[in-house]
Amino acid sequence: MRTREIRASFNRDAITVYQAYAPAIGRPAAERGVFVSPFSRHRMTWIKPSFLWMMARSDWARKSGQETVLAIRITRTGWEEALSQAVPTDPDRRVFRSSDEWRRQFAKAVVHVQWDPERSLRGQKLEARSIQVGLTRHIIDRYVDDWILGIDDCTPMVRKVHGLLREGRTSQAREHLPKERLYPPSSGLARRLGAD
Template sequence: MCQTSHSINCTMASGTTTIASSSPSAPPYHQIRALYDDDTITVYQAYSAAIADAAVAAQRLDASPLFRAARMTWIKPSWGWMLYRAGYSFKDARQERILAIRVRRACFLGLLARAALTHHRHPAPGAGTTTTTTTTTTEKQGEEGDQGELEVRGRGEVVRVQWDPERTVRLERLGHRSIQIGIPGALAAGWVESGIAGIEDVTGRARELKRTLDRDPGVSDQQLVELGLVPVERPFEVSEELQDLLGMR
């Protein structure tokens, strides 16, 4: 259990074991894909240089006084979507440093268990027009606005989830969705204290990837993986209960 009165359940619940799928077919419209192992799952977020430097040095996301725990922090497990959001780290000086944050698996699942969708679920193509009614927010997020950190006003301990169009590492829009997870200020202390296993600055990797793509537009995805510029993200399966909660089926 995370050490805070507003705690995240960091105990692995039954039925939430993750499984890597080897299916060669196109990804499901709503699916969590990530770099993960038995203990952690890697998510990304971009910060200013001051926040990033302090976080990496101390291995604590809140090491800098500039980190505002009262704001909602959005994390994403998709490397391609992070590159798109930050423009390979060149888009915004406030998000010029990309951090790879290894979250303990049980805490990641605990966050998902507290989730509510931010808007109507996007139905998969060909699935009809039915949508799931969900909580809406006043801020525009994802592709429509700044998703770095949003003010929390009376949202308590609800984790926000939204599904945005997935992106390739070339920033091309794909036909399926990528999950974005918003951690409210009420849960930030517990998540920072006991939910994070490690923090790495991967800005250099993002910029080298951009240089490689500019220099050799025909480079294959497999070559980028072999160069260490693109992680291998596998499907991260969750229980049917979480699938329903997250609008995945």
């Protein structure tokens, strides 16, 4: 059984990742198609290709500071550039020979990768692990200035799906979910990330 896999909405040129912000950051980003102040380029930002993981994290856009959910289309070359510089947040024996090797690499990493339990439509933790990619301040300019192709505010869709779930209309809720499929990293990237 595959437990660490990248599932995403993507095509030949782009992949969609999700972030949730307070309206003061999220709304201007969606309106302008780029992150602007008060978005900070001086702190780590995490991008996630799993929509349902983002829903669990933001509680369907109800958590304070996460009321605006953005779908951000970035270039696949940018995505793979980030992954090629990533170091997992744990000393996975499939990736590192020792904890010391991991510590040395992680101390210099400009991109972090974390594998968290994927979520079901109702938020239950699943056996499969979903990728989160943390971009440090050393690479965030590349993300904001070079990789982003478009930013959509998907909060209305989030609220609609959550409303259908609350009404017990699970099959209708599922119809509105983004279509995600297995993203195929190269064998070298898979080894670097500890992906299956």
